[in-house]
Amino acid sequence: MNRHGIGQPVRRVEDQRFLTGKARYVDDIQLPHMLHGAVVMSPHAHARIKGIDATQALAMAGVHLVLTGEDARKEGLGGIPPLFMPEDMGGPKGYRTFRPLLEPAKARYVGDRIAFVVADTPELARLAAEKVEIDYEPLPAVVQVADAAKEGAPKVWDDNPAGNLAFPLMMGNKDATDAAFAKAKHTVAVRLYNNRITANTMEPRCCIGDFANDAYTLYTSSQNPHGVRGILSGAVFKMPDKNLRVISPDVGGGFGMKGDIYPEDGLVLWASRKLGRPVKWVATRTESLLGDNHGRDQLISAEMALDENGKILALKAQALHAVGAYVTNAGVVPVLCALRNIPNVYVVPAMLVMSKATFTHTTPLGPYRGAGRPEASYVIERLMDEAAKKTGIDPVELRRRNFIPPSAMPYDTTANWTVGKPVGWTYDSGEFAKLTDRALEISDWKGFEKRKKQSEEKNRLRGRSLIYYLEDSGVFNERMELRFDPSGTVTVVAGTHNHGQGHATTYAQMVSDWLGVPFENIRLVQGDTDAVSFGRGTYASRSTMLGGSALKGAADAIVEKAKHMAGHLLETAVTDIEFEEGKFKVKGTDKAIAMTDVAKAFYRPVGPTTRFGTGLDASGSSAVPPSFPNGCHICELEVDPETGVVEIDRYTVVDDVGRVINPMICHGQIEGALAQGIGQALMENVAFDAESGQMLSASFMDYAMPRAADLPAHYEMDFIDVPAKTNPLGVKGVGEAGCVGAPPVVMNALLDALKIDHLDMPATPHRVWQAMQKAKA
Amino acid sequence: MKFTVNGKPVEVEAGENTPLLYVLRNDLGLVGTRFGCGSGQCGACFVMVDGRPMASCDLPVSFAMNKSVTTVEGLSGKVQKALLAEQAAQCGYCMSGIIISAEFLLQKNPHPSESEVRSALDKNLCRCGSHNRVVRAVMRASREQA
Numbered sequence: 037m038n039r040h041g042i043g044q045p046v047r048r049v050e051d052q053r054f055l056t057g058k059a060r061y062v063d064d065i066q067l068p069h070m071l072h073g074a075v076v077m078s079p080h081a082h083a084r085i086k087g088i089d090a091t092q093a094l095a096m097a098g099v100h101l102v103l104t105g106e107d108a109r110k111e112g113l114g115g116i117p118p119l120f121m122p123e124d125m126g127g128p129k130g131y132r133t134f135r136p137l138l139e140p141a142k143a144r145y146v147g148d149r150i151a152f153v154v155a156d157t158p159e160l161a162r163l164a165a166e167k168v169e170i171d172y173e174p175l176p177a178v179v180q181v182a183d184a185a186k187e188g189a190p191k192v193w194d195d196n197p198a199g200n201l202a203f204p205l206m207m208g209n210k211d212a213t214d215a216a217f218a219k220a221k222h223t224v225a226v227r228l229y230n231n232r233i234t235a236n237t238m239e240p241r242c243c244i245g246d247f248a249n250d251a252y253t254l255y256t257s258s259q260n261p262h263g264v265r266g267i268l269s270g271a272v273f274k275m276p277d278k279n280l281r282v283i284s285p286d287v288g289g290g291f292g293m294k295g296d297i298y299p300e301d302g303l304v305l306w307a308s309r310k311l312g313r314p315v316k317w318v319a320t321r322t323e324s325l326l327g328d329n330h331g332r333d334q335l336i337s338a339e340m341a342l343d344e345n346g347k348i349l350a351l352k353a354q355a356l357h358a359v360g361a362y363v364t365n366a367g368v369v370p371v372l373c374a375l376r377n378i379p380n381v382y383v384v385p386a387m388l389v390m391s392k393a394t395f396t397h398t399t400p401l402g403p404y405r406g407a408g409r410p411e412a413s414y415v416i417e418r419l420m421d422e423a424a425k426k427t428g429i430d431p432v433e434l435r436r437r438n439f440i441p442p443s444a445m446p447y448d449t450t451a452n453w454t455v456g457k458p459v460g461w462t463y464d465s466g467e468f469a470k471l472t473d474r475a476l477e478i479s480d481w482k483g484f485e486k487r488k489k490q491s492e493e494k495n496r497l498r499g500r501s502l503i504y505y506l507e508d509s510g511v512f513n514e515r516m517e518l519r520f521d522p523s524g525t526v527t528v529v530a531g532t533h534n535h536g537q538g539h540a541t542t543y544a545q546m547v548s549d550w551l552g553v554p555f556e557n558i559r560l561v562q563g564d565t566d567a568v569s570f571g572r573g574t575y576a577s578r579s580t581m582l583g584g585s586a587l588k589g590a591a592d593a594i595v596e597k598a599k600h601m602a603g604h605l606l607e608t609a610v611t612d613i614e615f616e617e618g619k620f621k622v623k624g625t626d627k628a629i630a631m632t633d634v635a636k637a638f639y640r641p642v643g644p645t646t647r648f649g650t651g652l653d654a655s656g657s658s659a660v661p662p663s664f665p666n667g668c669h670i671c672e673l674e675v676d677p678e679t680g681v682v683e684i685d686r687y688t689v690v691d692d693v694g695r696v697i698n699p700m701i702c703h704g705q706i707e708g709a710l711a712q713g714i715g716q717a718l719m720e721n722v723a724f725d726a727e728s729g730q731m732l733s734a735s736f737m738d739y740a741m742p743r744a745a746d747l748p749a750h751y752e753m754d755f756i757d758v759p760a761k762t763n764p765l766g767v768k769g770v771g772e773a774g775c776v777g778a779p780p781v782v783m784n785a786l787l788d789a790l791k792i793d794h795l796d797m798p799a800t801p802h803r804v805w806q807a808m809q810k811a812k813a
Numbered sequence: 814m815k816f817t818v819n820g821k822p823v824e825v826e827a828g829e830n831t832p833l834l835y836v837l838r839n840d841l842g843l844v845g846t847r848f849g850c851g852s853g854q855c856g857a858c859f860v861m862v863d864g865r866p867m868a869s870c871d872l873p874v875s876f877a878m879n880k881s882v883t884t885v886e887g888l889s890g891k892v893q894k895a896l897l898a899e900q901a902a903q904c905g906y907c908m909s910g911i912i913i914s915a916e917f918l919l920q921k922n923p924h925p926s927e928s929e930v931r932s933a934l935d936k937n938l939c940r941c942g943s944h945n946r947v948v949r950a951v952m953r954a955s956r957e958q959a
């Protein structure tokens with residue numbers, strides 16, 4: 037058995053660098069004669085730019101350049117468009133924004149980029165940025181999504197005929213839903229605000245532009261280097277792809293936020309072209325909080341209809357989902373996924389859900405770990421608990437009665453839809469009751485009453501919840517390459533982009549299994565558009581599924597190519613050759629030759645082997661449909677009624693992420709996403725002043741993220757593999773799952789502890805305490 | 814300005830208010846210490862100055878004058894081995910600062926309780942959510958250093 041093969045808890049090969057200070061992020065790169073840039077961000081949420089005077093800044097010794105939006109317009113630089121709008125997928129028409137590198141006429145949020153200053157040092161660039169005089173005429177701003185959707189609200193885009201509507205989405209069946217509600221025995225309703233949060237990667241965004249010989253090189257902290265190249269060369273600089281090389285080295289966290297293209301990526305290239313020297317820009321933490329895409333910010337009213345047995349009859353929901361000032365690259369994704377994932381793991385015979393994606397004078401929103409799936413699971417799982425209360429049916433039993441059974445797979449969630457069908461799902465697999473049983477068992481669900489008594493004895497309120505989540509993972513197609521080196525070692529050339537997920541390890545495990553090459557002889561190349569011919573990067577929990585499936589295609593192609601050489605080396609016809617456990621064998625004999633030796637033969641300089649070609653490599657593609665990771669979360673928590681402090685005491689997760697390639701890495705991904713999901717539920721919040729649009733949480737002092745002492749000391753975790761049928765590896769996504777399940781389970785447990793019906797996230801001690809006082813009154 | 818970095822004497826020319834982080838990274842090429850927030854709130858830039866962990870992003874280099882600075886590059890200890898064994902790193906960006914905090918804790922308190930470890934790591938943010946593995950690694954390092 038291969039100790040480094042699929043399914044083994046192999047240690048990550050990349051860790052040594054990370055633990056000795058030898059990782060290399062963009063800011064670690066120093067190019068000769070490099071200059072430094074600073075961005076002038078708008079201090080107003082909405083303002084007309086009446087004039088920009090850079091005289092003082094330019095007069096400072098060591099300041100080389102000040103760029104403005106007017107310059108960008110004069111030079112014909114294009115804006116950054118969204119990758120797609122609903123209308124591109126057959127959906128309703130919307131308002132498409134083209135975000136310029138610098139805003140020439142109007143600032144639309146606090147943090148909008150207005151000017152770019154380049155100087156000898158970062159310090160000087162920042163001092164000079166403060167000397168750029170901008171004559172703003174402040175205008176009324178609209179910050180909260182509910183306000184922005186109102187008639188007569190200040191408009192983010194003057195020429196948008198639909199007010200602040202970016203695009204509407206609707207799916208389901210109105211007639212069936214109305215009919216179901218009309219005959220329902222029970223109905224329940226919730227109105228939820230899914231708080232705005234932010235990725236806050238520990239590595240701030242950073243980029244370097246280097247223009248030489250009519251070609252650009254961009255070093256940028258990105259999850260998606262080819263995506264950055266495509267937009268910058270196509271939409272912004274309007275030049276062939278060959279003129280732009282994008283390098284994304286080690287990346288210190290992405291979480292979806294670094295999947296986008298940001299103005300600074302274009303600004304450093306443009307400035308470098310003008311000055312003939314490399315230009316670097318690094319975000320400060322406040323600039324990160326203001327300028328990086330945020331996540332969530334959705335207000336939703338939802339209702340569920342049930343029959344006398346607690347069977348769901350229908351669901352309806354109306355949402356306002358903020359998009360901020362621009363529709364970002366994948367800005368449609370969270371809005372879409374927040375609707376289409378609402379049915380979750382339940383049989384929902386009728387549904388009508390709609391959302392208005394709404395512009396506000398705030399930081400743009402985009403995919404952040406989960407991207408709409410956390411919003412969807414929050415809605416349905418809050419409704420399930422309300423339904424349990426209303427019907428008097430035990431919440432676990434209520435879920436069981438509504439689970440889609442394994443016998444119903446494949447299950448089409450859109451069966452009765454009259455609107456929006458093309459964007460719904462067909463689930464391939466899932467054993468929801470089985471995972472629930474396992475979670476109940478390992479959480480000691482039955483021991484709750486005893487623990488509740490113990491909590492009461494020390495004046496603590498104990499609550500618990502069980503929820504089930506399902507999400508879609510994987511999107512788009514992918515390409516991977518395998519190359520043998522002359523010595524028989526292997527390079528995986530990946531179109532995906534690892535930034536903490538351990539791809540160097542998981543891909544090597546797979547290739548080692550498939551080709552019989554020792555694990556330590558396999559390395560990963562990624563993140564450079566010159567080295568990787570094409571790829572789509574890493575987001576949407578797609579890499580193992582799509583990258584892995586493409587890699588399997590490449591491995592199969594290698595075997596096919598090498599078979600002919602093996603036939604030659606073993607002096608037999610290729611039809612007599614079979615490949616097994618890393619060896620080519622002559623059928624029915626003990627004659628065999630290892631893949632590595634066959635590969636080496638491709639590199640002989642002379643002789644009969646040369647007719648098989650020089651070198652052994654192959655590429656593989658995949659365009660497999662999504663997979664549906666799912667699982668059961670159980671949370672037990674305690675509340676201190678004196679202070680409102682919430683402490684999670686027990687947390688259990690049983691996940692089906694399909695076939696597990698590396699359990700150690702999968703556990704790490706789940707645990708990491710749990711931290712972010714618990715963070716959203718209890719601590720995190722991007723806060724704005726509702727009038728001025730100033731961000732009130734623009735530092736780590738104000739934006740609370742979980743630290744070591746804020747998280748449960750221990751998670752009870754298990755995997756039950758139900759292999760996906762949608763891809764050859766049987767894998768499902770794993771990266772986002774934890775934060776899809778965590779917010780509803782934590783909030784439901786908290787509401788159970790407090791015996792109240794509603795509390796919005798984040799459930800900070802202050803809010804919890806207030807809710808308790810209100811309940812007493 | 815003269816001080817010691819990882820046991821070796823160094824001399825740098827820098828404004829006395831320049832943050833130590835920039836001197837380490839830009840003048841001395843020790844890029845293992847990371848910029849996270851610029852205001853000492855996240856721990857990514859932690860180094861030891863005369864044996865005490867300090868945020869180097871808002872510490873004037875003049876403070877280090879004639880003192881001894883230790884960065885992640887100067888360590889190869891039990892903490893790093895334990896972090897490897899517990900597979901704590903994901904994106905890796907916060908690790909240098911965490912290693913500094915953990916080394917200091919174990920020097921001061923060789924056998925901490927789990928809650929002491931948690932509170933000692935309170936100054937270090939990690940967005941990948943590796944906290945529990947980091948805590949386990951520090952406990953492991955504590956056991957293994959005996």
